[in-house]
């Protein structure tokens with residue numbers, strides 16, 4: 233792992249200010265304006281400006297500007313194909329692995345541009361964890377699913393304790409504490425998804441990105457996941473894509489509505505409106521948001 237060789241992104245004790253691990257990005261003293269910008273955007277977890285994304289030259293997302301605040305749940309909603317997953321993946325550089333991906337604009341995480349060439353993508357993904365639509369545990373024991381990443385990253389502390397804490401934080405400990413050495417694949421879908429959340433928490437992230445984490449689950453497992461996500465917001469900034477508007481209404485403090493615009497006859501995703509969830513659902517500013525949340529579109 234090359235994380236230590238490059239610029240590290242860390243959050244200090246109060247979880248708000250970015251500090252640099254090895255001082256590399258102090259080499260170029262920022263101008264006073266740049267310093268002020270850095271401070272302002274450090275107050276947000278993410279400060280995304282004029283972000284556009286394309287795949288193989290085809291625009292997928294255009295001109296998104298959005299701030300995401302700490303200790304809140306932000307839901308991303310909108311019709312299929314409007315770029316919700318694309319946006320989420322740009323927040324921890326998960327798109328880097330996608331062939332043909334290109335972006336413009338900036339994504340600042342706690343004041344630091346995560347696409348700065350000096351920033352290590354591995355370190356970014358360590359700070360900003362991600363959970364996907366389909367539970368994807370490794371074909372290993374429950375214990376090994378949690379222990380794998382902290383061991384690879386050589387995180388300090390006793391592993392048994394780390395595994396227990398992660399499983400407790402994901403509200404799974406009581407259900408699995410007597411079978412930690414059995415296969416994760418024998419768990420139910422809902423348990424597997426909570427295991428994936430535990431796995432993400434085990435490396436002490438700061439942010440959790442969730443892409444439709446409950447869409448493959450039954451209503452009871454979904455309720456457990458929703459309850460869990462709400463408990464997690466005290467410690468982590470959470471951004472969740474959901475196609476379930478009731479879910480956004482139940483758990484999200486802020487909601488961002490993405491829609492499809494047309495450019496040269498082609499559909500391209502864009503951010504239409506971002507506000508308190510109650511505003512989005514009851515008195516949105518944009519007619520397209522209203523049409524969507526009242527079921528007239530999408």
Ligand SMILES: Nc1ncnc2c1ncn2[C@@H]1O[C@H](COP(=O)(O)OP(=O)(O)O)[C@@H](O)[C@H]1O
Pocket residue numbers: 287292310311312313314315316317318319330501
């Ligand atoms: N890996 C990819 N390669 C090429 N095109 C992609 C890829 N992922 C998404 N797209 C395209 O980007 C657009 C937005 O997709 P996506 O972000 O998955 O939307 P959503 O999550 O809102 O359904 C779509 O037109 C989709 O086909």
Ligand SMILES: [Mg+2]
Pocket residue numbers: 316317318473
């Ligand atoms: Mg998606």
